[in-house]
Amino acid sequence: MPRTIRDSIRINDWRRRIARGLMRLLFGAPAQLSNEPLPRTGIYRIVICHISHTLGNALLLTPLIQELEATWPGAEIDIVTRSQVGQELYGHYTGVNRVFQLPSHGVGHPLxxxxxxxxxxxxxYDLAIDPDPQSQTGRLLLLMAHATYKLGFTGRKKSGNVTHAAAIPEALPSKGQRPVFLLRSALGDSVTSTSYPVPDIRLDTLESAQGKHTLARVLAASPATSSSRRKTIGIFANATGPKLLGPDWWTPLLQALEASCPDYQLMEIVPMFGRSMLGSRYPAYYSSDLRRLGGVLAALDAYISLDCGIMHLACAARAPTLGIFTTTNAAEWGPYGPRNHAVHAYDLPPDAVGRKLATIIESDASNAAPAG
Structure with a gap:
């Protein structure tokens, strides 16, 4: 593991230890597991205390929102979040009422x-939920909420009493699936099911149609577009910290991918800072509007990137998503659901990764093709 990753993990571990110690001084030991399930009736007002501000974490909350809407379809859901795009991501859910947007860094903006x-x-509220197995801030907000029932994970990493708790499922590391597991456990449902809602930003018909039109317009206007390639693969080459890999890694990967997928045109999704990461070799699309970007992603035949927030956006826009994992934990952060793949590339050279991606894309296309 690279030193920068080890140092980051060590710092975060110490920060969480200090926060846990303070929480236990204030609110006591971790919660005990409840023997009584949550009621299936009488739940009308729900609040989710989800503090992470990253795009990926914000999108990975949407499976829980879907599960809540399915369980209590007549309820309203409020969300407390530090995500600055929470309203864009959650606003198309009919059950979501208010999004309380906290500043990313509370110390600098206490008011x-x-x-x-x-x-x-x-x-x-009838029900307040802290869906994160580690966050002390989320638990603090849960304890501050006025709610009849309070639900959260229990364990050495969490403090304070709640009315309903579930042990952290070590065999289920997925960030998108754990909150759903928490709710199902509290309801007394079977938690052995492998079926979980997939992240979804609920693009509407107009957004999807506009995305298809925009993609067609971008491809038609670019001199790099090949008329012999009838399908489109979107490439997002940016990532944060040690996950970021440069042109020396991407170039052989994309050469191998193009050689193995002759029917597919590559196009680049340009990062938020507005600069091509691939030398402007391919048709490219840029948008600072996440929902507009989601519409274009949904029109792709496949999407490829390293582990990043836009990978989760592509998955939530229902694009066939291939997330490449070279440093982070694929089981924890990988996309899941039909035609979504966490591609393990920890020790592979980039050209081998390109061929692996091509095999997955061609296999998915073959399985999706109508018989006969």
């Missing part, structure tokens, strides 16, 4: 932080 918390505390 905005307090305003968001005050808005949450004005309401009385």
């Amino acid at each position: 905005l932080w307090l305003r968001g918390i005050r808005g949450m505390r004005k309401a009385h």
Whole structure:
């Protein structure tokens, strides 16, 4: 494991240990497992305390929202989040009422932080949920909420009493599936099912149609578009920190991919800072609007990137998503669901990764083709 990753893990571990110690001083030992299931009736007002501000984490909350809508279709859901795009991501869910947007860093904006918390505390909820197995801030907000039932994970990493708790499922590391597991456990449902909702930003018909039109327009206008390639693979070559790999890695990968997928045109999804990562070799699309970008991603025949927030956006836009994992944990962060793949590339050279991606894409296309 690269030194920068080890150092980051070590710092985060110490930060969490300090936060856990303070929480236990204030709120006592971890919660005990409840013997009584959550009721299936009488739940009308729900609040989710989900504090992570990254795009990926924000999108990985949407499976829980889907599960809540399916369980209590007549309920309203409020969400407390530090994501600055929470309204864009959750606003198309019919069950979502309010999104309390806290600042990314509360220390620098204490008044905005307090305003968001005050808005949450004005309401009385039937159910409050802290869906994160590690966050101490999420647990603190849960304990501050006025709610009849309070649900969260229990274990040495969590503190404070809740009415319903579930042990952290070590055999289920997926960030998108664990919150759903938590709710199902509290309801007394079977937790052995392998069927989980897939992240979804609920693109509407107009957004999807506009995405298809935009993609066609981008391809038609680019001199790099080949008329012999009838399908399109989107490439997002950016990532954060040690996950970022440069042109020396991407070039042989894409050469191998193009050679193995002659029917597919490559196009680049340009990062938020507005600069091509692939030397402007391919048709390219840029948008600072996540829903508009999601519409274009949904029109792709396949999407490829390293582990990053846009990978989760592609999955949530229902694009066939291939996430390449070279450093982070694929079981924890990988896309899941039909035609979504976490591609293990920890020790593979880039050209081998390109051929592996091509095999997956061609296999998916073959399986999706109508018989006869």
